[in-house]
Amino acid sequence: MNKTVTINISGIIFHIEEDAFDKLSKYLSTIKGYFNKADGGNEIMSDIEARIAEMLQSKTSAVKQVVLMSDVDFVMDAMGKPEEFAGDASDNTGSSDRAESYDAYENGEPIKKRLYRDGDSKVLGGVCSGIGHYFGIDPVWLRIALLLMFFFAGTGLLLYIILWIAIPEAKTTTERLAMKGEKADINNISKAVKEEAEQLKKRMEKYGSEFKNMAARNAPRNSVEKIIDFVGDVLINIGRVLLKIIGVCMVIFGVIFFLGLFGSVFGMSFMTSNVEVQEWIDMVLMDGKDFYFGLFGISLFFGIPIMMIIYAGIKILFKLKYSNRWVNLSAGVLWLFGFVMCLYVGIKTGADFSKEAKVREKIEVKPYDTLILKLNQVPVNLSEVQASTDDHDYYDNEGLKINRHHQDDYMIGKHNGEKYLLGHAHLNIIKSQTDRIEMIIVKESKGNNKNIANERAKNIVYLTNQTDSVIAFDNLFRVGNADKFRAQDVTVILKLPVNKVVYLDKSLLGFIYDVENTTNTYDGDMINRRWMMTEYGLKCIDCDGLNNSYEEEHELPVPPSAPGAPTININDKGVIINEEGIHIDDKKDTKVTIDKHGVHIETDKNKK
């Protein structure tokens, strides 16, 4: 028993066995493939079909109603192989059309090679085998390459997932053929031609009239139109190449961005500067779930666009028109999710900066007439410092970081596995209201509320040290990881009574910050000099060389213990005698200066 199919050839109805039908329809579409591009192809087809109908009719009768395989074989024998007679037709016409169609056949053009996933020989999604077909590579190498890339921050996995989403699976026979890009034999062509013809038919039916108009317009082609067409073709090709380049760039940059993001967020960095981002996230975000919320949110917020860039790049590169609504939708939802999480963590963290607290600590200073202020470089071992935003590190002979240009920068260090934040402290010198030298350390921090901010401020570790008349200030303060970065700051305020003198050591460069003085001298010019507190603020004692301060700083350093010129200080009476002359200040209302400008007497009454 065999199943039969009812077909209509040239208006005659035949019952034909299924396998015979397959063979006949293949045969017909093969012929169609040959005559498709020839002049009057449709007419030739209908003539041939009419003849076939006649022959089949002669093979059937009231008794034998069904067309059998043998009948189809008979028809095909009589008609001949398409390549035999189609070749004849083309030889006779000698037209270029034929040559083209023949070439197309030779090159297997009817089925263009396309990128599909190969579901038949898949390990996971058939991505590698599909790409292997496309480029003619053994998929094993691609699998190995992807696997290696997996260990490279999981890039392989990401790429695989994106490719899986972007590349459609080859489901139909045509798609499988297109995937493998098999050289067209007659069966392949017939399949392709059949589909093409069906498509054309549908289009013709739909746009019948338009199509005719277009054909009529195209028929009388003049040379100008041809040139325009040619230029158009060239432009389109250039556009295609550009598009491919854009696609390649998108994929490459996407992968680089992904590596950057991955390194930043998970601390598996391939670029040293990225470690710090992760450290900073840890330092800023709160502990526990907020930290993971933040990481996850940031990953989604930046990762989804990066993935979409790679996705779009791959689609451009392989001309994948297949688009999945769910991909875009879920990407959008995930991105929004990430955005909301970032927002939540951001607001929560931001709230932790809302209140400010200052803690003042008084430190006893042993009184000396001239205090020498210098900076104590906190030895920061390089192995401890994991990261720094400072590009201008200096190292001394022992490999310690000794100087930093950006004094506002914070650094993250590690000590015994504990992470801590290092910040730069600053010094200000103001007039004391009493006659005692006072040092106040102001520690600032922010927090959710006053108490927390206060607690954090207290936790800041900052040290100074006095040996005789020398006060050494640590350049850095330290914050424990538990307190997080909450804009902590330390300012040292040295309250100096009138007539007391401080020598600002060279090392204080960058440490003294906006110190007021009578001559409005810039911080950078204040170092390496002695300053005396007067009623009106700090006054420079040895500032004659201010104009050639460069020389003085670099060639004539004046150590405080052995000044270049003898200076006599008579503190009790406010008399200073040095090479400039004699300066007398009674700290109340009278000042007498005797120098090269002459004798100058200044009293409060004069001033008023």
Next chain:
Amino acid sequence: MVNSENTKAQMRKGVLELCILSILSQGDAYPTEIIEKLKETKLVVVEGTLYPLLTRLKNTGLLTYRWEESTSGPPRKYYMLTEIGVTYLKELHLSWYELVDAVNKTINKQD
């Protein structure tokens, strides 16, 4: 290797046009009739060759056709010579005889 089949096919193909026109000069015919006559003389091996040729001759204006209903099958396409076709055939006839003469003479001299 010289393929004699190929040469024979080329020869047949060359005169096929002349034969079809000649058959049609004896009266209108539809493809099946033309094929049967050609098959008698073994000029056509495969039928498929005929259809593209007929279409081309029709398109160049040598042939035209009319539809005739058939009692037993699909409607038949009866081809006939046009006036151009008739003159064209006469020219072909002349050059054919010249060719046969020339070829015969050449072959006989070789013998």
